[in-house]
Amino acid sequence: MNTERKVGVVAIAGRPNAGKSTLLNKILGSTLSIVTPKAQTTRERVLGILTEKKGQILFVDTPGIHHAKEGGINEFMMKEVKGALEGVDAVWFLLDPESKIQAEEKVIALLAGLGPNVPVYLVFNKVDLLKRGSDRVKKHALELLELVVKKSKEAGIQLKGPFEISAKTGRGVEDLLNPTWEELKVGPLLYSDEEQLSDRPTKFFVAEMIREQLFHFLGEELPYSCAVEVEKFQEDAKPLRVEAVIHVERDSQKGMVIGAKGAKIKEIGTAARGRIEKFLGTKIFLGLRVDVLKDWSKEAKHLKALGYALGSEVSR
Ligand SMILES: Nc1nc2c(ncn2[C@@H]2O[C@H](COP(=O)(O)OP(=O)(O)OP(=O)(O)O)[C@@H](O)[C@H]2O)c(=O)[nH]1
Ligand SMILES: [Mg+2]
Structure with missing residues (x-):
């Protein structure tokens, strides 16, 4: 019992x-x-x-x-x-x-x-x-x-x-x-599935692991201007297909994330893919693109769209 x-x-x-x-x-x-x-x-x-x-x-x-x-x-x-x-x-x-x-x-x-x-x-x-x-x-x-x-x-x-x-x-x-x-x-267990490690969906961890590599590969300030959104998470594809967008705040930042001839984004993508594959225990395809969402870290509507809502309740 x-x-x-x-x-x-x-x-x-x-x-x-x-x-x-x-x-x-x-x-x-x-x-x-x-x-x-x-x-x-x-x-x-x-x-x-x-x-x-x-x-x-x-x-x-x-x-x-x-x-x-x-x-x-x-x-x-x-x-x-x-x-x-x-x-x-x-x-x-x-x-x-x-x-x-x-x-x-x-x-x-x-x-x-x-x-x-x-x-x-x-x-x-x-x-x-x-x-x-x-x-x-x-x-x-x-x-x-x-x-x-x-x-x-x-x-x-x-x-x-x-x-x-x-x-x-x-x-x-x-x-x-x-x-x-x-x-x-x-008391009774709050999560009855004893294998469950978190309440967050896999997509959340995938986005976070990409964000982690932005911290590792970009300069001091730039990672704070980046937000990651997973647009596609196709589990039935072989290999599993992930498509994500990295939002930056200004045009000038876009090139910095992409790097000369796309070298930087390639490095980020390779490292993130490795982390995600380890986490999911399966091979994945990871597609990354960079997009300007002007001043997202300051604009309430953008914050909300990215899941960083200032006003609403967030589940624990
Ligand atoms: N040597 C050593 N480094 C540690 C230890 N714990 C954490 N670190 C390092 O400290 C740094 C920050 O660790 P995090 O776990 O990201 O710290 P945090 O408190 O979650 O930071 P925020 O999310 O920014 O609030 C990383 O480089 C870790 O590797 C420790 O016990 N020993
Ligand atoms: Mg932390």
Whole structure:
């Protein structure tokens, strides 16, 4: 009987680049959420479902918490974080040892809104880097940790930990998961299919994997001006056929994504195809085109059309 299984929702939150998506992937053993060395990679919340004998935890990976201008994609991202924090059983607050207290204060301010009843696990990530770091780096990390603990408590957050982990190597992750399970209540599984890893359709992951390669192959700023839309996803074709459009904001950006004689888009396409094939476990045909959707990251109607709706409810 499954009656003794525990269930709950845990949001993974923190500033950009703290390693939230890396941790979700590590726990699920799958590259569900895209990871890049650049900040603000994750734009939408991504649900990862962990089902074990003990029960089921719904992990919600969230965009990095930062100061966002009104009205554009960044406001959407912060709305996603706030929405993801509603009704959670616990939060994992990821802290990058190299972060600054000013960045963490934004996170603390948001988590304070949860009130004192929601446990917040302070997760000190990237300890593998810290071990190799200089004395100055270690000193900074300890001072940061102390400050974050102090300020979180002052803000009325029910803080647990800190838990030292490496999302990359998996070190410490079990010791974080165990007390989290303890926190949860017995109940029926929220997703009855125990193989299901997320609530998102395959098309979403395909678009994200293309976006991931844009972060890898394009310069510092350009990836933030790109949005990916899968126009065709033909599962009955052999090989499976994917056609996607990369929207940029200005004419000048189009050529930068395509590159001289199409070299750049070819590189992006080859890398993305590899990732998608691994994810789907099948060969695919990937067709990419680049299109200008003027100022899409600022225009409400474009944001909505791309699924980054500012006003409407988004399912968890
Ligand atoms: N060395 C080391 N690197 C890590 C660890 N966790 C994450 N990283 C790296 O940190 C960078 C950011 O990781 P992400 O998982 O994309 O971070 P995020 O918090 O999801 O970032 P946003 O989506 O931008 O908010 C990537 O280059 C990761 O490989 C870790 O434990 N150790
Ligand atoms: Mg992320």
